[in-house]
Amino acid sequence: MLIDKAIHAFRPDPDRPATKHHDRDGLYLWVARSGSKTSRKDYRWQGARRTFAIGSYPATRLADARKQALELNTWIKTGIDPRTQPPGQQRRQAENLSPPFTQIAQAWLEHHSSSNLGMILFGFQRL
Numbered sequence: 001m002l003i004d005k006a007i008h009a010f011r012p013d014p015d016r017p018a019t020k021h022h023d024r025d026g027l028y029l030w031v032a033r034s035g036s037k038t039s040r041k042d043y044r045w046q047g048a049r050r051t052f053a054i055g056s057y058p059a060t061r062l063a064d065a066r067k068q069a070l071e072l073n074t075w076i077k078t079g080i081d082p083r084t085q086p087p088g089q090q091r092r093q094a095e096n097l098s099p100p101f102t103q104i105a106q107a108w109l110e111h112h113s114s115s116n117l118g119m120i121l122f123g124f125q126r127l
Contacts, residue, residue: 001023004062007021007037007062018030025070027039027040039065
């Protein structure tokens with residue numbers, strides 16, 4: 001796994017166009033010959049290998065890149081190709097996949113009537 005101290009120490013290799021330094025969840029740091037460092041994620045979409053550039057380092061922190069890689073995994077599993085969606089649309093679709101806590105709580109309360117709620121919360125039994 002990558003750490004910030006190691007990322008600062010990475011230098012471009014003049015004999016290669018770029019180097020990859022792998023992290024986790026398909027995330028890696030791409031160090032170009034120019035010295036730029038970019039967080040990227042490779043994935044498969046309909047049998048083809050694709051690459052999604054998350055952001056340049058240090059503008060995009062390592063922790064943020066890891067969160068984005070996890071979100072990308074969620075989108076891919078639900079049938080959303082990250083490269084074909086505008087950034088705002090990606091975020092809205094990800095938010096729609098997981099309802100807010102208040103919606104879950106309201107659905108739970110509606111499912112349980114008020115008479116059953118006392119039994120659940122306080123262990124009362126019906127006679």
